[in-house]
Amino acid sequence: MTSPADTAAHRAPRTGASRPRADALRNRERILTAAREMFVEIGPDVPFDDITRRAAVGNATLYRHFPDRAALIHEVVLSVMSRTTERALEAAAEEADAFQALRRFTHAAADERIGALCPMLSGAFHRDHPELDAERTRLEQAVVALVDRAHAAGRLRPDVAVGDLLVALSQLTRPLLGTACPDIDRFVHRHLQLFLDGLEAPARSELPGAAATLEDLRRTPR
Template structure:
């Protein structure tokens, strides 16, 4: 049985319904932020005691909010997905063109590490309905951005959603022992290089087929017990 949490993490009750106290909500938010950073850096088996230490709370508080490791990882993935989706939605609504929206999402979205978390937890997250709903919305919006940017003549015609998602995964994942400030600078620089390469030009066609969004989801969001394996490339 998990350790008991401090009284500050017990919910208040209003008219018979449990309502989290302000300090409990803060602790939960700190735990999610700390867990996300720790998982990206060290993987899903990072000691829970370290997560609690980074969040500045006791281990009992972590168990009180999430129950166990799988519950924590599930909520980290869901919260991470909501942040990435919100960034993409703002870009889509506020920018004048699809290409501008896509560029903004790629350049600004790195601050929440859109591609770093899924490979870090791949194989540890079951097909949770909330996670799948967020992934579906994100894929649909990115597909709209890519399709519209190609129609504008701004994005090269052979770039796919799978290309963008995989590039974000590769470029926003931190290197071992990389200082955070240097990571931000290098990520911004390399994302800019990638975006310039995706702009419509007379460049030769890209070699080979891209992985689809479905194949990427199959790799990063798995059923319990399934092993991680690189998806088969299409013929």
């Protein structure tokens, strides 16, 4: 199974002979980590100076790896999606109970903060970066497999679909804009657990409306 470090090394750009490759990779990972944290906390327009300060690198180092903001956003989102896919595959491989595998993945995806990055994935951004579509497809397939397995085992209520899980995950892991509570993250796993308890079969109530599918999530609003 591919590790985050292996994934980063595979995607890392070539560096000049005067700079050791291991040092360049460490700097690149520091930048991606700092950018991910600050995109979540502040948004994609956070000043580059703030990112380099948190990453403890210079502006020249950031621009050497990422020539513009779009390139940095692309790599941050791609790395988060890739890691989240790996968490789904690990849960499927290591958990014997189908619902526990789904539960483990959901909490792991929350730790990756994938919901907070969803607003960056506009239609135009995807068209410019087909690599993101490929990684999104890989992630969706991994999550669909978890949901299908839980349904087949009778552990997941039959009136929910993968879209329901992804919508809730996105909503519950985004920071609350304008909130006066600076430590809102401490509630994320608590509320996810409440949500997951409601997904277990047998169902305790009848849900209004229809289950959300991946096609529903992809549909462009009119």
